[in-house]
Amino acid sequence: MTTSEGEQGGGAGAQRTPAGGGAARPEERLEQAVRAAEQALIEFEIAVETFRVEVENFSRLHEQKLGPLYARVEELDALILEAKASRSDDPEDRRRADEARARLLPIPGVEELMNGWMDGDGLFPEATAMLTDQPVRPPQRVRPSEEARKLYRDLARKAHPDLAQEDEERARREEFITRVNAAYARGSETELRELAEEWAAGPELKRVPSAADELYARLEWLSRRKELLTVVAKNLEDSAIASMLRLAPDDPDQLLADIAAQLKADVAEREAQLAALRG
Numbered sequence: 001m002t003t004s005e006g007e008q009g010g011g012a013g014a015q016r017t018p019a020g021g022g023a024a025r026p027e028e029r030l031e032q033a034v035r036a037a038e039q040a041l042i043e044f045e046i047a048v049e050t051f052r053v054e055v056e057n058f059s060r061l062h063e064q065k066l067g068p069l070y071a072r073v074e075e076l077d078a079l080i081l082e083a084k085a086s087r088s089d090d091p092e093d094r095r096r097a098d099e100a101r102a103r104l105l106p107i108p109g110v111e112e113l114m115n116g117w118m119d120g121d122g123l124f125p126e127a128t129a130m131l132t133d134q135p136v137r138p139p140q141r142v143r144p145s146e147e148a149r150k151l152y153r154d155l156a157r158k159a160h161p162d163l164a165q166e167d168e169e170r171a172r173r174e175e176f177i178t179r180v181n182a183a184y185a186r187g188s189e190t191e192l193r194e195l196a197e198e199w200a201a202g203p204e205l206k207r208v209p210s211a212a213d214e215l216y217a218r219l220e221w222l223s224r225r226k227e228l229l230t231v232v233a234k235n236l237e238d239s240a241i242a243s244m245l246r247l248a249p250d251d252p253d254q255l256l257a258d259i260a261a262q263l264k265a266d267v268a269e270r271e272a273q274l275a276a277l278r279g
Contacts, residue, residue, distance in 0.1 A: 030215040037222045042160045044226065046153050048233045051242075053144060053185050058252055059241045065256050069263035076270035078104055083277035144187035151192035152184040159199050162222070172202075 078100035085093040144152070159177055164170035176199065183191035236242055248255035 027215060030219075034215050034218050034222070037219055038160075038162050039157075041162060041222050041226055041229075042157055044229055045160070046156050048229050048236070049156075049181065049184070050144075050149065050152070051233070051236055055236055055239060055242050055245060056185070057187075058245050061252075062241065062244070062256060066260055066263060069260060069267065072267050073263060073270065074100075074104060076267065076274060080270060080274050080277065083274060087277065144184060145189060148184060148187050148189045148192055151189065151196060152180065155180045155192065155196055155199060162225075 078097065081093070081097035081100045085097040156177070159173050159180065161170050161173040161177060164173050176195070180192070180195055183195060244255065245252055
């Protein structure tokens with residue numbers, strides 16, 4: 001490690017005093033540490049929130065585009081087992097067919113669980129249209145645009161609740177950031193720009209220097225918050241959807257298209273097998 005210029009100069013850098021000649025406040029270095037920790041935490045939180053939005057949007061798109069195909073494959077598997085059981089009259093074949101059919105039976109609240117593409121009576125018309133390549137409602141964006149990301153980062157850095165020193169100001173920032181997060185999750189550049197204008201026109205409270213014990217308490221809180229965010233980030237990273245997203249981070253739409261093509265081929269193969277069994 002090289003020696004700093006301050007150390008080479010006899011330690012002058014370590015004993016630097018204000019231009020006016022007065023001694024530095026004892027809390028000054030601690031305040032700098034708190035500010036650095038606050039900014040680092042905010043950047044980390046922005047990264048985690050951005051990743052969460054990407055994972056959730058990709059999850060919705062995955063369910064919307066591939067859910068009906070997975071359901072059709074499972075239905076065909078059950079029909080094939082039932083056809084085999086009818087031909088063989090074997091109790092073991094019948095047991096397998098019954099188990100496969102039981103897995104497809106409707107359950108309470110299936111509309112919510114199946115995210116709007118299937119109910120107790122089967123696939124919705126829109127889902128059927130997907131299977132036959134007919135036009136359907138466009139899926140949501142996989143991720144916010146680069147401009148939306150920039151607007152979100154700027155707002156999060158300026159308005160983050162962790163920058164507040166008073167309860168009233170924290171409450172104002174928390175309410176504002178909730179709206180910012182919602183607009184970012186929708187990928188709405190227009191809403192984010194309007195929020196940026198709103199914040200610029202709002203009150204800006206000045207930071208009040210804190211006592212040393214309050215600064216230490218602040219650092220401890222920031223450390224705990226970082227630990228919680230680390231857990232959230234790890235859970236996102238370990239999710240199945242995140243694993244899929246990592247396979248094609250630059251073109252997730254193509255990844256879904258490739259999986260859909262394979263599922264459609266599986267459907268065609270099973271339909272041919274079922275036709276042969278019934279013939």
